[in-house]
Amino acid sequence: MSRLPSYLKRFTGGERAVHHATAILMIICLATASALYIPAIATYVGRRDLIKPIHIYAGLALPVPMLLGLASRAFRGDLRRLNRFGPYDRDWLRRSDRRAVQIDGRGIVPIGKFNPGQKLSAAFFAGAIFVMLGTGLMLTFPNPWPTNWRTGATFVHDWLTLAIFVVFLGHLWFALQDRGAMTGMLTGRVPRDWAARHHPAWEKEEEDAHQRS
């Protein structure tokens, strides 16, 4: 029986590529959206003929990395994990000491590879990207749609942008708070003690898998 190494593999290169490509496209969309619609920035930047096509092409490309990612077994596996909510997830969301650890350094709630906050934000981003794609297509190609629908699509596209800004900043905030999580997304590996602290059930799962092999 070999001891588990001090680092665990959390994300494959393919999965990180999906994340980074989506992140870059999302940042381009948010930045060009600001240049098009926040009056102070729009006044400063101008160049509508240049900014508008960048926004549209980045928006059209936004779901592509996720769809390509479906070819990766690891990505599909993580989607399954993100989709599934267990009883501990509800418990974790409810209690205020969700980050507490036991004396052996393991988190007190046996959270799996993803905590429910990550699951909800992943689902939010996936849903938001598709709603923005749908409404964005209606605005880019307005001909087939009645005026009312287009006004409605503008309304949804505008307000969901604000919601995406908030969740995007929240996502950045939590990532910047947590060095282990940042390392995980940047290098694909996380320290084992970080995994035991934040994702104890996943760390245990990895250890069991390691011992079986």
Added chain:
Amino acid sequence: MGRRVILGMLGLGAAGIAVGPTAQNVVNFFFGPFRSQIGGLIPAAGGFRYYSVVDSVPSITSATYTLKVNGLVTTPRTFTFQDLQAMPQTHVTKDFQCVTGWRVPGVQWSGVALPDLLDAVGAHGSAITFSCFDGAYTESLTMDQARRRDVLVATSMLGGPVTHDHGGPVRLFVAPMYGYKSAKWLSGIEVTNKVTPGFWEVRGYDVDAWVGRSNGRNDVQTS
């Protein structure tokens, strides 16, 4: 569960498209009056959106402003801001409709009706080309369109001077057409015999930009 969140968002998105027009009216009603204070962070809220096709537009005041009118005219002339204000003034209150969808209800405009200006120089061509001191934007009208009384060389909007961001000190206002016809930062009017498609028109917008009857849109007519 994650899948349910995603499906729920798609459902909410569709519902938002259905109730959006009503909801946007409610937003306009509540936030419209505070537009200037909230710095345009509330989407639309019944206001104008700032569109410019260049990176920066020079600031020109009413003291230094000039409008050059030439081409097929008997007396080419350069108008100052004071010249324009000394001419007979025309007032128009109309909705402003952008081809991208937003509409500002009941905007007050005043200035010189374009037909009055064309008569003052003895215009005799069949088309007009407008140019702007942003250095890039151009627009066009046929002479018949330009002779409408609801087409203004505007020196005032929303009850005050035309501000820089709205295309001041002088802009065009073409009441019956989509906003891109109402060229901001107007600096030149050339009378010709041929319509030269403007900045957005060579990029796919309709040259005859009647609100509700062009660009594949069916908005309520503005004039």
